[in-house]
Amino acid sequence: MASRTSNRDRIQRMALEAEATKKEKAEKAKPKKKAKKAAPRKKAATKKVPAKKVKTKRAATRKAASRKKAGAKGRVKIVWAVCVPAGKALKIFPYREKAGAQAEADRLTAKKGTLHVLRSERQPMADDE
Numbered sequence: 796m797a798s799r800t801s802n803r804d805r806i807q808r809m810a811l812e813a814e815a816t817k818k819e820k821a822e823k824a825k826p827k828k829k830a831k832k833a834a835p836r837k838k839a840a841t842k843k844v845p846a847k848k849v850k851t852k853r854a855a856t857r858k859a860a861s862r863k864k865a866g867a868k869g870r871v872k873i874v875w876a877v878c879v880p881a882g883k884a885l886k887i888f889p890y891r892e893k894a895g896a897q898a899e900a901d902r903l904t905a906k907k908g909t910l911h912v913l914r915s916e917r918q919p920m921a922d923d924e
Contacts, residue, residue, distance in 0.1 A: 870920040877903065878914050885911070887918075 800808075875896035876884035885903070888896035896913055903911040 871917040872920050873915050874918055876914050876916045878912050880910055880912065884914075884916070887916075890915075 873890045875888040875890065875893055877886045877888070877896055877900045878884050886896075886899055888899070893913075900911040900913050
């Protein structure tokens with residue numbers, strides 16, 4: 796049974812394959828050039844720019860991305876909302892009264908002939924709650 800290749804080996808193999816295909820393309824491009832020599836062009840004054848160093852990523856030196864804390868918005872409470880399919884809330888019920896909210900949704904569905912659904916929503920809590 797063949798062993799699995801490590802990620803480093805796989806990346807190295809892919810880099811070697813890419814380099815080989817690059818060389819093959821360069822060799823194919825050379826014979827296509829014509830023997831004619833173009834007239835010499837005037838070169839504009841160019842500045843010598845130092846070559847950029849290619850940075851390699853190393854997993855050991857990277858820091859883990861920190862997560863933002865989501866608790867800064869304050870306290871919220873869950874309530875039941877009887878809604879039309881478009882999402883508009885018609886009536887709001889406390890979390891404990893789910894049965895009453897479901898009964899209201901069923902009543903409105905039967906009365907108006909359109910579907911009314913029950914949805915849980917988060918609402919900010921008042922200071923006295």
